Amino acid sequence: MKSIKRDLVIIGGGPAGLAAAVAAKEFGCPDVLLIERDRILGGILNQCIHDGFGLHRFEESLTGPEYAQRYIDEFNRLGVDAMMGTIVLSLDRERNLLVSSRKGFTKIEAGAIVLSMGCRERTAGAIQIPGTRPSGIYTAGAAQNFINLQNIMVGKQVVILGSGDIGMIMARRMTLEGAKVESVFEILPYAGGLARNIQQCLNDYDIPLHLSTSVIELHGKSRLSGVTVANMDENFLPLPGSERHIPCDTLLLSVGLIPENELSHRAHVTMAPATGGAGVDDIFMTSVPGIFSCGNVLHVHDLVDHVSEEAALAGQFAAQFLEGGIPSPDSHINIVPKQGVRYTLPQHVSGLRDFTLSLRVTEPLKDRAVWVRDGDRKVARKKMVRLHPAEMIRVKIKGEKLQNTRTLEVSVE
Numbered sequence: 423m424k425s426i427k428r429d430l431v432i433i434g435g436g437p438a439g440l441a442a443a444v445a446a447k448e449f450g451c452p453d454v455l456l457i458e459r460d461r462i463l464g465g466i467l468n469q470c471i472h473d474g475f476g477l478h479r480f481e482e483s484l485t486g487p488e489y490a491q492r493y494i495d496e497f498n499r500l501g502v503d504a505m506m507g508t509i510v511l512s513l514d515r516e517r518n519l520l521v522s523s524r525k526g527f528t529k530i531e532a533g534a535i536v537l538s539m540g541c542r543e544r545t546a547g548a549i550q551i552p553g554t555r556p557s558g559i560y561t562a563g564a565a566q567n568f569i570n571l572q573n574i575m576v577g578k579q580v581v582i583l584g585s586g587d588i589g590m591i592m593a594r595r596m597t598l599e600g601a602k603v604e605s606v607f608e609i610l611p612y613a614g615g616l617a618r619n620i621q622q623c624l625n626d627y628d629i630p631l632h633l634s635t636s637v638i639e640l641h642g643k644s645r646l647s648g649v650t651v652a653n654m655d656e657n658f659l660p661l662p663g664s665e666r667h668i669p670c671d672t673l674l675l676s677v678g679l680i681p682e683n684e685l686s687h688r689a690h691v692t693m694a695p696a697t698g699g700a701g702v703d704d705i706f707m708t709s710v711p712g713i714f715s716c717g718n719v720l721h722v723h724d725l726v727d728h729v730s731e732e733a734a735l736a737g738q739f740a741a742q743f744l745e746g747g748i749p750s751p752d753s754h755i756n757i758v759p760k761q762g763v764r765y766t767l768p769q770h771v772s773g774l775r776d777f778t779l780s781l782r783v784t785e786p787l788k789d790r791a792v793w794v795r796d797g798d799r800k801v802a803r804k805k806m807v808r809l810h811p812a813e814m815i816r817v818k819i820k821g822e823k824l825q826n827t828r829t830l831e832v833s834v835e
């Protein structure tokens with residue numbers, strides 16, 4: 423088996439991997455290798471042919487492929503090395519990788535690694551809806567791939583379960599392709615995706631969104647013929663008497679994303695249960711020295727612009743790590759989510775530099791402030807009119823405010 427040594431290896435060629443590679447190369451890292459299992463760069467953006475990407479990063483509304491192309495052009499201009507059609511099969515704590523391609527297996531010894539493997543969708547199996555097992559049930563992303571990349575229409579009469587962004591985008595896409603989208607059903611009492619997608623993908627096309635409602639049974643033999651839906655109580659149990667039958671030949675599921683962290687587990691990276699990704703510090707380094715993480719594999723983002731921004735920092739810090747240019751802090755400052763906060767990222771920081779704190783709230787709220795405190799001392803406060811679990815909140819924190827700090831508590835009040 424072939425065996426090679428490389429300085430920086432980036433796993434995954436989506437927007438996170440591309441931004442990390444470009445930033446590392448621009449920082450001056452001479453040897454950057456990106457490994458992508460697909461035959462093209464760009465990751466999930468290749469199938470997102472709707473616009474709305476890049477409003478923050480480029481102040482333009484781009485399609486997914488257009489956004490990706492900006493980074494691919496930069497990647498090519500800088501001459502970054504890529505192994506395409508190559509999957510990383512394993513990774514250990516010493517940063518040894520085993521990769522497989524048509525040419526066979528290769529062992530790679532890396533000086534530093536950036537994990538940017540993205541995430542996959544939760545499937546019908548994961549949510550176990552009772553009933554028959556006919557064809558016609560897809561994850562929203564799989565349907566998007568069939569329609570946008572393979573020119574295959576997946577159905578005519580559609581029900582969508584879950585009001586995440588992908589589900590809403592597919593409600594509009596299916597309508598534009600001539601299907602009848604009956605309704606979007608959401609088990610929670612509030613929508614799972616961005617407000618702009620509720621307006622642009624559902625309201626503008628008269629597609630009803632039913633909250634606190636879920637699919638409780640599937641019907642059909644070889645092909646789906648309908649679903650039973652019911653209103654849900656506060657314990658997510660069907661309310662007796664609220665059941666109704668909706669005829670349909672297609673059910674699209676938009677019921678959550680799972681960060682693809684199998685390699686992180688293999689490398690014994692400490693995980694953060696609240697995000698499903700690695701626990702990281704303010705340089706995006708995991709618990710394993712020299713292994714960094716960014717993008718959707720770290721935590722699920724709503725905007726790709728933020729993926730690129732975080733990943734560029736991860737790539738730059740990984741390049742700095744290779745030079746031995748990152749001073750180790752004497753101790754870490756833990757960041758603890760409190761009232762109203764589902765998770766924070768990073769989970770701990772050095773206090774040596776400024777950083778952006780990302781967080782999500784537990785429920786929709788209005789006219790509140792995000793507080794970041796060291797005991798009774800205010801470190802940062804951000805007033806907000808509208809707070810929603812679907813929208814990541816970002817708060818800039820100054821490193822100079824963290825002298826002698828042991829713990830930062832983050833709450834919404």
Ligand SMILES: Cc1cc2nc3c(=O)[nH]c(=O)nc-3n(C[C@H](O)[C@H](O)[C@H](O)COP(=O)(O)OP(=O)(O)OC[C@H]3O[C@@H](n4cnc5c(N)ncnc54)[C@H](O)[C@@H]3O)c2cc1C
Pocket residue numbers: 433434435436437438439457458459460464465466467470472473474475476508509510511538539540541563566587588591682685716717718719723724725726727729
């Ligand atoms: C359907 C959909 C619609 C969206 N719409 C919007 C929108 O309108 N606006 C917006 O801003 N954002 C949107 N997003 C979000 C945005 O696309 C993501 O935040 C972004 O793509 C995440 O980037 P990533 O690089 O972390 O992951 P990905 O894009 O998923 O890339 C991960 C890459 O890693 C590769 N990989 C994984 N494992 C391995 C391995 N073991 N070996 C080699 N390669 C591997 C994969 O093949 C993939 O190419 C949407 C996302 C989806 C799914």
